[in-house]
Amino acid sequence: MSMTDPHARAVPALPAGAALIDLSMPIEPNPFDPAVLRRQLWRxxxxxxxxxxxxxxxxxxxxxxxxxxxxxxxxxxxxxxxxxxxxxxxxGNELFTLSVHAGSHMDAPFHYGPLCEGRDALRIDQIPLDWCVGNGVLLRLTHKKACEEISAEDVAAELDRIGHVPRQGDIVLIQTGSDELWPGPRYFGAHPGMSVGAVRHLTDHGVKVIGIDTAGFDLPAPVMIERFYATGDPSCLWPCHLFGRTREYLQIERMGGLARLPRQTGFTVLCPPIRVTDAGAAWVRPVAVVPEETP
Ligand SMILES: [Zn+2]
Incomplete structure (x- = not known):
């Protein structure tokens, strides 16, 4: 792995040459971001x-x-x-008033609805920790345009291209490049979004955790709402989130730095969420552990 990347750090406790890559976005005030309401800095x-x-x-x-x-x-x-x-x-001390959906965070089934697969939906503090450590699979979908849906075919084609069949325990990361739009308004309003077909394709293979570098997992809210007004079809509204009522899976939204991953498979992702009691989501600092490149 190239140690010229300032965000990659060799860690003595890891196998020689392995590096940690930070895949998070910051929590900081942003006038376009409804998730961070207030910050007081006590210096x-x-x-x-x-x-x-x-x-x-x-x-x-x-x-x-x-x-x-x-x-x-x-x-x-x-x-x-x-x-x-x-x-x-x-x-010093810092006091924040913020949503559990601020910065990089993980959505648990309880965010999607009270029930999941007919049972009480898991809250974020009930997520088994072993779901949050897995083999990373990076899907590079940076060709997807603003407000365009990522289809099952997009996901299948990229999996084909990298020669990987997803399996249980994989943590699949969707790179759209939207993190580069931070902190501007387009970060929130012009990102591509996952489709139910794409999520079904991955979860059919046993994938429990899907991360994405967009502000939201579905299309931007104004786009979904406009589609709903135009068609009257309720399935336009937060389709992937609502799909999570029938299929148990976790979403990591607002990831960052996926472009820094030097490979698309053969690395480990760690993403345990903060233990917020009774919440449907919580902040997470996802990192990739990338072994040394073998020449
Ligand atoms: Zn969320």
Whole structure:
């Protein structure tokens, strides 16, 4: 594997020459992104002021305790503030208000509906971890145009081209190149989308996890809604997500960096989601473990 890629890192714990490749997108404010609502950055220089305020805990204690503490205060210092820390610099903190669908994230069946294959749909914290480690299969479909559907034939042709038959445990990654549109509005409104046929083709072979580098797994919402208005056909609305009510599979949306993968099979993908209780999705930092290229 070429170590000239600044995102590829040799890791001593991995087989010699193997590299980790980051396949994630960032979580950061973006005016076009409804998934990240608010971000507050508490910087180190503010930390002392904040803890100074917090240290007024005496106010919450009963009066007699406060009086005895007040007595203690005049004899010795009972206060924590910025002056207690080196360079008046306390700990930083960041507070986010965001959807579980922000940044690279995994959708669990519970996102698609309450039931999946007739049983209670799995929430993200119930996903078996072993589903999230598998043989990576990269399908390069960068020829797909804005708002174009990725068909079963597209998927089958690319699998044919790379000579791979999908099997249980594969984690299939769909590269459209849409991550390059980040952070502009086209990232959200002009990406290709998967079709039910394409998902059925992969899940028929036992694939449980399909990742894609678009903002959403289906076509952009305005495109689906316009199609629905034009035809009255409800199957235009989030077809792949709703297909997940009858076929148990996980989607990773908003992946990034698939162009950096030096091969299309013969690597491992790790993508365990964050354990958010009772949620239908959660953030994930997908990485590929790519063995050394054999000349
Ligand atoms: Zn999602």
């Amino acid at each position: 180190h220089e503010d930390g002392g002021r904040r803890i100074g305020r917090k240290a007024a805990f005496n106010r919450r204690l009963p009066l007699w305790t406060r009086l005895s503490r007040a007595a203690a205060y005049v004899t010795r210092r009972r206060r924590i503030d910025a002056g207690c820390f080196p360079d008046h610099s306390f700990l």
